[in-house]
Amino acid sequence: MxxxxxxxxxxxxxxxxxxxxxxxxxxxxxxxxxxxxxxxxxxxxxxxxxxxxxxxxxxxxxxxxxxxxxxxxxxxxxxxxxxxxxxxxxxxxxxxxxxxxxxxxxxxxxxxxQSAKSVAIKPFTVQCSGNKITLIPKKTNGKTLYFFFGYKNSKTDNKMRDKEVPYLEDDVYRSAAQGFKVVYDKAGNYKDFFDAIYDPNCYGIYWSGHGSNGNIQSSDGKWIRPEAVNPNRVSPNIAYLILATCNSGRGAKRWQTIIGTQCQFEGWVYLTDTSETIDFTSDAWFDWFDSLIPHGGSNPNKELVDYINDAKKAK
Structure with a gap:
């Protein structure tokens, strides 16, 4: 059947x-x-x-x-x-x-x-809790990647998020297939961000939503500033922090001070839109003209898949 x-x-x-x-x-x-x-x-x-x-x-x-x-x-x-x-x-x-x-x-x-709490599928197990989905590989590499949308629950924000979803979810599932435990949340809130960055097994965080002056906004409307993060609790293994929001790049130095030099930071200095985040998360659709139209982030020659590969190589 x-x-x-x-x-x-x-x-x-x-x-x-x-x-x-x-x-x-x-x-x-x-x-x-x-x-x-x-x-x-x-x-x-x-x-x-x-x-x-x-x-x-x-x-x-x-x-x-x-x-x-x-x-x-x-x-x-x-x-x-x-x-x-x-x-x-x-x-x-x-x-x-x-x-x-x-x-x-x-x-x-x-x-x-969605009353089922856990369902086994190849090559990973899926656990559902509200908007959060956790993918646990049968053969894990011991590393966790987090993928968040921090948009608020409004018609406009949901439309923006839904445009990006297909282009991010291939990375979500591919990461799990490569051995990462993956936490994927379409409504990342303030607490979710801190739980992720303080997780000692965290090797990477991707966050898409709204931003201003180097700060990012969560789905519950709260602003997350780098100064609110305790550097002593940040995962020593985190390989990348990607804030795909407007003006997040303006806080690059502030974020880098908090997360440490071992962690790569990616952010957008100017105003951005969903087309740039789609470009960044897609390794197929826009890549053929990336050399002509970079995605606009801090490192225009790197895509999300490149950061995931870096996390895979990290010890």
Whole structure:
């Protein structure tokens, strides 16, 4: 029996160079760890980012998938609606000739709600708690990476966050597949940040949201200043601190004093927008012209994947 596909599933195109990650709107009310997908979740840029370089085009992948997913098994309706659910046996056809299929459905059992506390999937276990998802590899490297969105719960902020989500989640799941324990929180609050930076097993923090004059704002509306961090409690293993917010780079010296010289700091000096954070978190879609249009951070030649690789190498 084919398993239900949910948000966070790993996708692969027969003509693409990179995998992609499926994103499903949370308003479907049917959950399989994350929101359950249906055959109408076929929209490039909304449901999944591109697949790197396309063999047929000979350049960046630009998926064209106007038709729903093609059923690979018995049709089953999702929830109380008339839309058919998406399973790991289904495929999606791109008009450039690619066949998109599900590599990992994102879960191993179907839940009507999120009451399940822990569900085992290959190659890691997923633990859910509110907006926070923790991925625990079966073979861990003993290191933890944190990925936060610090946007507040407003229509405008949620729209900004949801634009970035698909491009960050491929890094989230890829990190877990590489052996990192990963904490992924779409509503990072003040306490979450301090819990992360004080965690002795923390090897990296990525935070996206609002910022001003070197400070960052959490989802509960509080401002986090470097001076509020106790340097004696900061993880001695942290390899990077990335604050993908407006003006965070203006506090580079203040943050560097707190986190220590062993930790790389990345921040944006000027006002920024979601396009720059998408560029920074994507290792496929925008990289081909990164040399022409840098992402605007402190280290324009480094992407998020580079920092993750640095954390992987760190002892």
């Amino acid at each position: 084919a398993r239900q596909v949910c948000s966070g599933a790993i996708l692969e195109c027969s003509l693409g160079s990179n995998p992609s990650v499926l994103t499903v709107p949370p308003d479907y009310r049917v959950f399989a760890i994350n929101p359950a997908a249906n055959i109408q979740d076929n929209k490039p840029g909304v449901n999944f980012p591109p697949f790197g370089v396309c063999v047929n085009i000979g350049g960046p992948c630009v998926p064209v998938t106007p038709n729903p997913w093609k059923l690979g098994g018995k049709p089953v309706k999702i929830g109380s609606g008339a839309i058919l659910t998406l399973t790991e046996a289904d495929t999606l056809i791109c008009q450039f000739g690619g066949v998109i299929k599900v590599i990992d459905p994102g879960q191993s059992c179907v839940c009507i709600d």
